[in-house]
Amino acid sequence: MARISVTDRRELLFAAAVRVLARDGLAALSTRAIVAEAGMSLASFHYAYGSREELLGDIVASVVGGEREAGLAGVLGDASSPEDAVRRALAAYLDLVRTDPGREQGMFELTQHALRTPTLARLATEQYQRYHEVAAELLDHLADRFDRRWDSPTADLARLVISLTDGLTLAWLADRDDAAAERLAALAADAVLTHLEDS
Amino acid sequence: MARISVTDRRELLFAAAVRVLARDGLAALSTRAIVAEAGMSLASFHYAYGSREELLGDIVASVVGGEREAGLAGVLGDASSPEDAVRRALAAYLDLVRTDPGREQGMFELTQHALRTPTLARLATEQYQRYHEVAAELLDHLADRFDRRWDSPTADLARLVISLTDGLTLAWLADRDDAAAERLAALAADAVLTHLEDS
DNA sequence: GTCTATAGCCGGATAGAC
DNA sequence: GTCTATCCGGCTATAGAC
Numbered sequence: 495m496a497r498i499s500v501t502d503r504r505e506l507l508f509a510a511a512v513r514v515l516a517r518d519g520l521a522a523l524s525t526r527a528i529v530a531e532a533g534m535s536l537a538s539f540h541y542a543y544g545s546r547e548e549l550l551g552d553i554v555a556s557v558v559g560g561e562r563e564a565g566l567a568g569v570l571g572d573a574s575s576p577e578d579a580v581r582r583a584l585a586a587y588l589d590l591v592r593t594d595p596g597r598e599q600g601m602f603e604l605t606q607h608a609l610r611t612p613t614l615a616r617l618a619t620e621q622y623q624r625y626h627e628v629a630a631e632l633l634d635h636l637a638d639r640f641d642r643r644w645d646s647p648t649a650d651l652a653r654l655v656i657s658l659t660d661g662l663t664l665a666w667l668a669d670r671d672d673a674a675a676e677r678l679a680a681l682a683a684d685a686v687l688t689h690l691e692d693s
Numbered sequence: 694m695a696r697i698s699v700t701d702r703r704e705l706l707f708a709a710a711v712r713v714l715a716r717d718g719l720a721a722l723s724t725r726a727i728v729a730e731a732g733m734s735l736a737s738f739h740y741a742y743g744s745r746e747e748l749l750g751d752i753v754a755s756v757v758g759g760e761r762e763a764g765l766a767g768v769l770g771d772a773s774s775p776e777d778a779v780r781r782a783l784a785a786y787l788d789l790v791r792t793d794p795g796r797e798q799g800m801f802e803l804t805q806h807a808l809r810t811p812t813l814a815r816l817a818t819e820q821y822q823r824y825h826e827v828a829a830e831l832l833d834h835l836a837d838r839f840d841r842r843w844d845s846p847t848a849d850l851a852r853l854v855i856s857l858t859d860g861l862t863l864a865w866l867a868d869r870d871d872a873a874a875e876r877l878a879a880l881a882a883d884a885v886l887t888h889l890e891d892s
Numbered sequence: 893g894t895c896t897a898t899a900g901c902c903g904g905a906t907a908g909a910c
Numbered sequence: 911g912t913c914t915a916t917c918c919g920g921c922t923a924t925a926g927a928c
Binding site: 893894895896897898899900901902903904905906907908909910 | 911914919924925
C-alpha cells in the first residue's frame with residue numbers, strides 16, 4: 495500500500511489506540527484491534543513500534559506532556575473572581591467527563607495498569623506529579639491575578655483539587671447521576687474556596 | 694484428592710482470587726492463577742463456578758454486601774467529638790490503604806472492568822450506591838450522637854466523602870507520598886467539617 | 893468428585909514472500 | 911516497506927478417564 499514514514503505511522507497508530515482505548519477499554523486494546531482501527535496490517539505495527547507496551551507508554555507520556563491543560567486554563571481567561579473561576583473550572587471538567595466518559599475511564603485503566611507494570615510505573619508517578627503541578631500553578635495564578643491568598647500551601651491544595659476531580663469522575667462513571675455530580679462539583683469548589691483569604 | 698463440598702470450594706476459590714487480585718492485579722487474575730493459589734486443579738474451578746466472570750461478580754458483590762464497614766464504624770465508638778471522629782476515620786482509611794495497597798488497587802481495577810462489562814455494570818453501580826449509603830449513615834449517626842447538624846443533605850456530603858477517599862487513594866497509589874497523603878487527609882476532613890453546624 | 897488431557901481461541905511477535 | 915502466513919504461548923472451558 496501507500497508508503498508512510500515511520501513517524502506518521504506512529505502517529506496514526508497512536509491516534510487509533512486512543513480511540514480504541516476510549517471506546518472499548520484497555521482489556522480490548524490489542525495490537526490487532528489497534529491496526530484494525532488504523533486500517534493497517536498487523537506487521538506494520540511492529541515496524542513502527544517495538545512492542546505494545548511501548549505504545550502504552552507513549553499514551554501515558556502524552557498526558558504527562560500536558561495535553562489537557564488548555565481546557566482548564568481557558569476557563570480562567572474570562573473569570574470575574576477566583577470563586578467564579580474555581581466553580582467554572584470544576585463544572586467545565588465535569589462537562590468534559592460527560593462528553594467523553596470512555597476517554598477518562600481509559601485513562602484510569604491505563605494508570606492502574608502502569609502502576610502494576612515495573613517498566614511503566616515511573617510514568618504513572620510522573621503523570622500525577624504533573625497533575626499536581628498544573629493544579630498548583632492554576633491556584634497560584636488565581637491568587638496572583640485577583641490579589642488574594644491561600645491559607646495553605648498550594649501544593650497541598652492542588653492535591654485536594656486533583657483528589658476531588660478524580661473522585662467526582664469515578665462516582666459519575668459508576669452511577670451517571672448528572673444532578674448529583676453537579677451538586678458534588680459545587681461542594682468540591684466550596685471545599686477549595688474555604689482556603690481562599692483576602693490580603 | 695480430599696473431597697470438598699461445592700460451597701467450601703467456592704469459598705476457597707473466592708479467597709484465593711482475592712489474594713491474587715491484590716498481589717498481581719486483575720490482568721493476572723486468570724482461572725489458572727486462581728486454582729494455583731488455591732492448590733486445586735483447573736477443572737475444579739468450573740466444578741464450583743460456572744465461569745470466571747461469575748467469580749468476579751461475587752467479589753464485587755462482597756463489597757456491596759458491606760464487608761468493609763466495620764473498620765470505619767469502629768472508629769466512631771470512642772470519638773470525643775464529630776471533628777475528632779471524621780479526622781480519625783479518614784486517617785484510619787489512609788492507614789488501611791497503606792497496609793494493603795494491592796487490595797485497594799484491585800478494587801479499582803475490578804470496578805473499571807465491571808463498568809465495561811454489560812453483565813457486571815449493574816454491580817458496579819450498586820457498589821457505589823452502597824458506599825454512598827454507608828457514608829451517609831455515618832454522617833447522620835455522627836450529627837445525631839453529638840447533637841449537631843449538617844448544613845447540606847447528608848446524601849450530598851456522603852458523595853463528597855467518597856470522592857475524597859477515592860481521590861486520596863489514587864494519589865497515594867501513584868506517588869506513595871505518605872506525608873502529602875496525611876496532609877491531604879487532614880484537608881479532606883476539614884472539607885467535610887465545614888458543613889457541620891451547631892444546633 | 894476429581895483429575896489429566898485437550899479443544900479452540902486470541903494474544904504478541906516475527907519470518908519470509910513480494 | 912509492506913504484506914500474508916505462521917509460531918508459540920496463555921487463556922477459558924470441557925471431555926473423558928479413574
